[in-house]
Amino acid sequence: MLLYDSAVSGNCYKVRLLLAHLAIPYERRELSVTDRSNRPEVLGGLNPALRVPTLVLDDGRPLGESNAILWYFGEGTRYVPENRYERAQVLQWQFFEQYDHEPHIAVARFWLHYSGGKADPAALERRQASGYRALDAMEKHLDRRAFFVGERYSLADISLYAYTHVAGEGGFDLLRYPAIRAWLERVAAQPGHIAIDA
């Protein structure tokens, strides 16, 4: 099984983290997140979005989108609830992550940390304001909860952990968020946890 990967991408880290929990072996092939000129050639037939992570199963069938890959491997394991409402809640938080969290927090982090600091100040400020709104919503939800759904560690936590735990690299101050910080520690204490740079 082959994962088209980026060592610094939180989206790729989600997949690596779940595969580590599940002890599933795979091969990594690193693609650049700054020079994307080879993406059509490499990923053209595999992923309509031309992005990493893209997974190629042993039989050659491809799969894109970090959260879809998580469901492919997570179904039937402890990381996906069986209850219909809780399953929909996991998806709710994963779609929240891709719409309200990643486009702001991951992009601010990329601009500040991985693109040589070439951020337009006004654009960065907008992304950070939106990113803080996502963090505010997470803090409120975690205020009296241990995990995002059903009080158990699930794919929802994996998806939101990926870019939240490195939000500081995007200029976000997590000291404002005690519930998020306690949750980050609970996630990092899960059996089989690996770091983003593992």
Place this chain on the structure above:
Amino acid sequence: MLLYDSAVSGNCYKVRLLLAHLAIPYERRELSVTDRSNRPEVLGGLNPALRVPTLVLDDGRPLGESNAILWYFGEGTRYVPENRYERAQVLQWQFFEQYDHEPHIAVARFWLHYSGGKADPAALERRQASGYRALDAMEKHLDRRAFFVGERYSLADISLYAYTHVAGEGGFDLLRYPAIRAWLERVAAQPGHIAIDA
């Protein structure tokens, strides 16, 4: 069951379309998509993203995110495949829709059609360029396929139909896309189909 709704929102239309296919009754409560000042008050305890659609089940439990709501009702019906790989492919296209399609096509449509035409020309041009990339990817995929996943109508088609069939309102020229136009007709011919303004 109560759906916080917007008559013009494609995201809300996804939910209304699936509930029509399944003949599930519900109540609609319209929220404005231009004046969002009452969102914290109305949706504050229900949806972390403060957006429509937000569904409140008969027992009071809330659910947000259009595609998560689709899965809540779609599981176990003809609109969700049973095969593990196909299920992940449905999710892949739904995450593609929320990341690569909706933020460009729906936003361009909103700016041109529902906000009094107050679009910044350079920002509109960027959204349209990105939206055309999403349409290009869809056209390529549909070139020799009837539907997005497994050659059967599924949640993936519902999700992508919602804003694609009104992309013209965002300034997109669908005449360039014969495979998409044929697919739009196949979707509209499904039993129980309703229009966005039904």
